[in-house]
Amino acid sequence: MVLTFLGRSGDDPSTKECCYFWELLALALNDLVSQGLIEEEKMDSFNLPLYSPSPTEVKSEILKEGSFDIDALEVNKMILYGQPDPNELSLHNLLNDGGYAVARCIRAVTEPWLAGHFGEAIIDQVFEHYREIVGDRMSKERGEIVNITLSLIKC
Template sequence: MEVQVLHMNGGLGETSYASNSLVQRKVISMTKPITEAAITQVYRSLDPTAYRFCIAELGCSSGPNTLFVAAELVKIVDQLSQIHGRQLPEFEIFLNDLPGNDFNSIFQSLLPQFRAQLNHEIGSKSAPCFVYGVPGSFYGRLFAANSLHFLHSSYSLMWLSKVPSGLEIWNKEDIYIGSRSPVTVIDAYYGQFRLDFWRFLRCRSEEVVGGGGMVLTILGRKSENAASKEGCYIWELLALSLKEMVSEGVIEKEKLHLFNIPQYTPSPAEVQRAVEEEGSFTISRLEASEIRWADCGGGGEHGYNVAKCMRSVAEPMLVEHFGDSIIERLFEKYQKILSDRMSKEETKFVNVTVSVIRRG
């Protein structure tokens, strides 16, 4: 699967990511105290005469959450500047995602709202705020050396740079790690995550200044068992929907056997191990939290809301592999399966949040 296909549904329609990212907003709000503590620590380590503060949002996507954290960070720095009697620095905000991301909607609709919000909440005393789009994979270099003070990423780093090799042989019955997955499949996924996360940290170590910080929230799991339902169940149920379509002759079995999700949901211990192995950052906080699948929507039938949420994320990958003719039927089946399981079980996403500081 081409890495460029890993983008959310663009636009503002019913199945767009912009219209189906409520759970991501709730997770960002849940982790706000960690982000506030981290940027406060970074601000206090800066030269008091610093005239510029550079923030990056990695995996920004193109919905209401794109500039949500940036706005909060600017307000926190404004408050800190007043407390410490310093001049408010100018802000540079870098929004990164893969080139297939809908950057047009960011700059056409979201950026004017962002500027109006800051002007309303901070007023005329606000410093200039420059916003840039940075297309590219965060598993490579994106920014100039020693240029970033703070970096935030939420619900992005579970996506791998590619589908691990060998899955077409070992993983024919699943589209991700499943409860029946052989060790070879789990090892392949974990090995790809370790490699990708190491690359991510090494690239950021060159771009973040000494004393700069990052807060990363990753869809993960609490269990040390990579095949536990915490990290796999949502994809297992999509696999059931696809298998139903195979049995109906709509999808070829061989086509399904070649489809795998390029994702890995790590445990806190795996994230800690990866940060310590790379060695450029020290961990300030590492926490796991939970949010219900039902929080994917603000109201209405839960299975419908979760299916829409997952469609906004997975549709580009599914269309690229199976074509668009199956999509409506697939998500009708998925919705029914989700509704059934959610009525009988407690279903939750697990979030792993890590706050790190760049060694000096």
């Protein structure tokens, strides 16, 4: 079995590589609260249950469960925007569009949760504002994600 999922490269669960895009989404939502477009009570009760594990945590859980052996485990960083490192996999040229593609990617993952909690009517505004925030950050810093890819063999 081969699995690929978002993770983080190190053991610190608060690193930028695993939570940064969610923090920018929180900024967009909070801005809409301050504009009166989202009710503060709805924002206070919203929880997006996401966790990005480290390779150490993934190995530990697989070994503890015991049904599979790890054939291979790879950690890959992908630059979504900013100055690419020539030694890393990069989507820089594909996603250098003022935040549009990043916003579409995050929207694909979160829209059902957001629409279910805040209502369909606000979704376009949330992601337009999110796109603006990401676009602004693109000129100042590098945004990247970490993928963990595993090849497992049934014991």
